[in-house]
């Protein structure tokens with residue numbers, strides 16, 4: 001009997017060991033392409049040397065970061081040298097850095113054991129959310145907005161504090177990319193801050209808590225998030241049919257046109273069609289259900305310290321870009337004030353240096369004329385990347401919250417000009433079903449706005 005238990009345990013450990021991919025002696029490299037030949041090399045090396053991009057090649061002068069397996073290292077460095085590409089080592093052994101990313105266990109019904117000093121597994125995040133709702137039954141509601149390929153719930157946490165004027169809605173998305181752990185961690189912190197805002201000494205936070213209704217989706221990609229904990233720390237996509245789809249390339253905006261791959265094995269595989277994925281469908285449905293009051297759509301990713309504004313598929317500054325960029329620059333100053341962390345504000349092209357399509361926030365803005373759509377790439381600027389140490393979770397949360405409070409602060413904000421036409425809209429897929437009789441009715445700064453939409457498909 002004892003032998004059976006031991007052999008079972010051994011098998012279990014062995015199985016876990018075999019299943020879990022190790023990145024021992026994988027090196028994190030950085031390179032900055034200075035001309036188109038170097039950029040071409042950095043682009044094409046991906047397949048040739050089994051490179052995992054942490055920051056994809058964009059344009060000339062934009063940083064590229066990637067990991068390489070120990071067996072491919074020498075040959076890649078040689079090829080880089082032959083192409084005059086300078087490569088700097090950032091981290092000798094990525095696995096060592098991952099091993100420092102401690103994952104704690106949340107103790108049921110003890111809210112204080114969820115602490116932002118560690119990362120957490122999905123079940124702990126979900127139990128914490130449910131405990132939070134149980135502690136604030138009239139203000140916090142947990143709702144499953146859909147189920148994933150592997151049958152996990154995608155949970156939304158709705159916060160509507162007592163006495164809220166219900167002026168408009170803020171939707172907050174986290175964890176759409178599995179390996180960007182600090183993004184999901186920040187969204188749980190954001191929830192905690194709003195729920196506890198009535199007793200906060202921060203008057204701006206207090207006012208924000210009682211001004212909006214909030215819908216948080218801390219882990220938009222539960223299957224992928226779990227997979228990064230159990231099997232492959234660098235997994236990005238969901239887990240559909242094992243190859244997965246990049247959910248943030250799967251929304252119905254300029255779908256499949258730029259910054260995507262149609263190769264299922266690629267990190268940025270966008271799926272066979274817009275909204276093919278359960279996660280993007282679930283998000284579209286919940287966003288649509290709040291479209292008449294939706295004022296802010298905030299998405300949290302890592303890393304790079306950017307605030308990225310729509311549209312990711314275009315190099316142009318469109319609609320109210322200047323106004324949102326100004327708000328983000330003010331937030332940037334607030335963030336900097338705490339620890340000196342500096343963000344860059346702009347479109348995807350302006351910031352990361354490449355365009356992408358099928359992005360959640362862009363689809364939201366194009367479909368519902370949501371005034372304030374911002375995608376955050378949180379810490380850091382490349383020292384640790386996805387291996388951000390747990391000691392940086394709380395500082396990241398505190399400074400980001402400073403920025404978010406500044407962005408949501410309704411004082412002195414000008415009414416955004418809402419255009420009456422969708423013009424050259426590139427919205428595709430299920431968007432048409434969401435807007436009844438070509439009319440969008442939404443609240444904005446306490447004013448009801450009825451917008452006639454001219455959709456082009």
Ligand SMILES: [Zn+2]
Pocket residue numbers: 177180301302
């Ligand atoms: Zn991301």
